[in-house]
Amino acid sequence: MCSNKLRTVMNSVVLLLLLVGFGLVNGEDQSKWREPRNHSRHHRPLKKIKVDPSGYGDFKTIQSAIDSVPSNNKHWICIFVRSGVYREKVMIPVDKPFILLQGEGRNNTTISWDDHTTLAESPTFSSFADNFAARHISFKNTYNLEEVKQKNPRVPAVAALIAGDKSSFYKCNFFGLQDTLWDMEGRHYYKSCHIEGAVDFIFGMGQSIYEKCVIYVNSRMLDPNGKWEYPGYITAQGRNSPTDSNGFVFKNSAVHGNGAAYLGRAWRDYSRVLFYNTSLSNIIVPQGWDAWNFDGHEYKITFAEVNCYGLGSDTSSRVRWLKKLDHSTVMNLVDMSFIDIGGWLRRHPLHQNMLKV
Ligand SMILES: *[C@@H]1O[C@H](CO)[C@@H](O)[C@H](O)[C@H]1NC(C)=O
Numbered sequence: 003m004c005s006n007k008l009r010t011v012m013n014s015v016v017l018l019l020l021l022v023g024f025g026l027v028n029g030e031d032q033s034k035w036r037e038p039r040n041h042s043r044h045h046r047p048l049k050k051i052k053v054d055p056s057g058y059g060d061f062k063t064i065q066s067a068i069d070s071v072p073s074n075n076k077h078w079i080c081i082f083v084r085s086g087v088y089r090e091k092v093m094i095p096v097d098k099p100f101i102l103l104q105g106e107g108r109n110n111t112t113i114s115w116d117d118h119t120t121l122a123e124s125p126t127f128s129s130f131a132d133n134f135a136a137r138h139i140s141f142k143n144t145y146n147l148e149e150v151k152q153k154n155p156r157v158p159a160v161a162a163l164i165a166g167d168k169s170s171f172y173k174c175n176f177f178g179l180q181d182t183l184w185d186m187e188g189r190h191y192y193k194s195c196h197i198e199g200a201v202d203f204i205f206g207m208g209q210s211i212y213e214k215c216v217i218y219v220n221s222r223m224l225d226p227n228g229k230w231e232y233p234g235y236i237t238a239q240g241r242n243s244p245t246d247s248n249g250f251v252f253k254n255s256a257v258h259g260n261g262a263a264y265l266g267r268a269w270r271d272y273s274r275v276l277f278y279n280t281s282l283s284n285i286i287v288p289q290g291w292d293a294w295n296f297d298g299h300e301y302k303i304t305f306a307e308v309n310c311y312g313l314g315s316d317t318s319s320r321v322r323w324l325k326k327l328d329h330s331t332v333m334n335l336v337d338m339s340f341i342d343i344g345g346w347l348r349r350h351p352l353h354q355n356m357l358k359v
């Protein structure tokens with residue numbers, strides 16, 4: 003009896019110690035989560051799903067491959083898409099994170115559609131999930147590229163809408179005319195991509211770095227007489243409060259095209275865009291930027307050009323409210339830490355391999 007009671011007491015003490023110990027360990031763990039994690043310990047071989055329209059893969063369409071990914075997926079899955087033009091609209095829902103969509107070369111694998119009913123419904127490709135990556139693939143909305151030539155009105159027609167956090171693109175192409183790339187929200191990285199359009203063709207509230215990208219202005223489409231009377235607008239950034247962390251940063255990139263363009267116009271009153279160490283061709287209009295609906299409130303807008311070069315980089319005739327950022331502000335924007343908070347990009351082996359493009 004006595005020893006049994008003692009054992010019960012001892013057991014309770016042990017249980018109590020275990021609980022306290024567990025709590026402490028848990029507490030420690032929680033503080034560790036705030037540190038950037040070393041992902042390589044968690045790395046495992048990529049699961050691959052193959053999309054091949056001729057039937058030799060796992061699926062014939064990209065959407066059916068995405069549909070096969072389990073809800074709340076936790077490990078990276080590569081959806082490899084064989085060469086071809088995929089005439090489909092593709093959507094990655096919010097509950098399917100960790101998808102790498104990989105084409106067989108961006109000149110070979112294209113997702114193409116021509117919707118234009120509303121801005122929100124128009125995207126050929128949309129991604130709502132966190133932790134998405136794409137490489138070697140093209141996203142295209144052909145509506146303004148083909149139908150407008152047949153004299154239909156030009157309207158928003160999005161090629162890709164990126165709404166998830168921690169999304170990255172390597173050697174991808176984006177083709178459209180108006181609103182090509184809806185960089186809607188979240189931390190995004192675009193490396194060695196080609197983005198083409200004429201009006202507001204990179205727009206939204208994304209917190210994004212575009213590195214080594216080619217921005218191609220296709221604004222001759224706006225102005226068939228070739229008089230350069232209708233300049234396009236490259237960016238329409240949507241930051242709407244001075245405390246919002248978002249903004250577009252173009253770094254070590256190149257801007258050229260077949261017609262005139264502004265570097266951007268302010269979609270919201272605290273719009274923020276920086277062109278850094280980027281080559282600007284003579285297509286850039288001398289004033290460079292437009293306040294759009296925010297005349298008289300230009301002081302809120304952060305449009306800046308730092309160390310750019312090329313025939314379009316002369317800032318002497320730019321709008322007077324072009325921002326002069328101090329060195330540390332510029333460095334904070336162009337450093338990868340602007341988007342790579344917590345090490346999701348540079349510390350992850352999946353990205354480390356892809357970053358080398
Ligand atoms: C991450 O872990 C791997 C394997 O344990 C190790 O080789 C690597 O040095 C670590 N990296 C960092 C940045 O701690």
Ligand SMILES: *[C@@H]1O[C@H](CO)[C@@H](O)[C@H](O)[C@H]1NC(C)=O
Pocket residue numbers: 085106107108109110
């Ligand atoms: C693209 O397709 C061509 C023709 O099929 C092929 O030769 C080439 O290797 C492909 N490109 C890539 C990057 O795979």
Ligand SMILES: *[C@@H]1O[C@H](CO)[C@@H](O)[C@H](O)[C@H]1NC(C)=O
Pocket residue numbers: 109
């Ligand atoms: C892809 O197409 C572009 C434009 O036509 C061309 O400049 C580029 O060299 C092509 N890339 C490859 C790998 O074939």
Ligand SMILES: *[C@@H]1O[C@H](CO)[C@@H](O)[C@H](O)[C@H]1NC(C)=O
Pocket residue numbers: 214254255279
């Ligand atoms: C500027 O851009 C060029 C071309 O992309 C690159 O070679 C160079 O290293 C960049 N310089 C800096 C300071 O980032």
